Ligand SMILES: [Fe+2]
């Protein structure tokens with residue numbers, strides 16, 4: 001293995017102790033545990049610079065200009081006018097990122113989530129000139145199709161260009177469960193499944209990161225996110241526990257009561273967030289759907305890293321379906337955390353963006369498909 005480092009929680013603690021020579025306090029929370037993982041920040045690498053490119057999001061606006069917003073360089077794509085005017089960015093209800101981090105002289109490239117469809121993901125990777133050969137690793141936040149939708153097609157098209165030992169980090173077994181949507185009063189509909197046989201055919205290693213994990217020596221994941229705040233998973237999505245037709249998730253990873261109900265409310269047990277600690281700036285936390293709650297997610301990133309300062313919180317916060325009093329409560333909690341910048345995307349909702357603009361003046365940066373954020377240096 002060149003530089004992908006997957007750590008169990010025990011390894012994680014051991015490494016921290018060795019590197020920092022310090023005693024770590026607290027304990028990793030198990031499923032829905034109340035405790036937060038705590039570690040000295042020396043267990044988590046800092047990076048000098050981080051570039052986050054939004055490969056797929058719900059919308060884009062070619063007329064927004066690039067600008068320096070405080071400490072963040074915000075680069076917009078614009079028209080991207082070239083010889084083929086038909087080749088443009090595609091937006092859809094999904095999310096996908098390309099991440100590029102630097103530490104010293106070393107650069108790492110990651111794809112985090114893959115949009116809802118191959119149409120958008122593959123087109124936009126080409127449009128944005130993201131080279132599959134340069135990727136060090138792949139990360140999937142959770143098992144919803146609007147985040148893994150472009151993955152298998154990407155592998156079918158570009159796996160041959162990628163490094164031979166590339167891996168896909170997932171948060172846990174529930175990534176592979178069949179998913180269902182059940183709108184109130186409506187009919188239950190399948191929202192698909194990520195079939196791990198497709199990953200095996202593509203020779204992609206699946207690395208399960210239930211615990212906080214350092215990736216490629218520069219990024220880290222939260223591991224399963226403890227539910228310590230008032231936040232709740234909105235109950236519409238459902239999860240099917242078990243294997244069917246060769247796909248699905250192993251029921252032995254779930255509690256007896258979940259196994260008894262074949263299709264149950266989805267608690268997003270192993271959704272995880274990808275984070276960086278940017279030198280002299282603080283944490284950048286990338287939430288993809290935010291089912292575990294954005295406040296819970298950021299607090300877990302703080303606890304895992306030992307870094308209190310939060311520079312940016314970005315991604316999907318799953319607040320579109322939330323009532324306004326709940327959104328107000330989330331914004332209040334975020335004000336206490338005091339991030340420098342908020343970039344809500346995807347499922348965060350317009351009401352949340354309005355509340356951030358009002359209650360956290362100067363912190364909101366409106367995001368678009370194609371937008372690239374440069375943090376640090
Ligand atoms: Fe989701």
Ligand SMILES: [Fe+2]
Nearest residue numbers: 146289316347
């Ligand atoms: Fe989503």
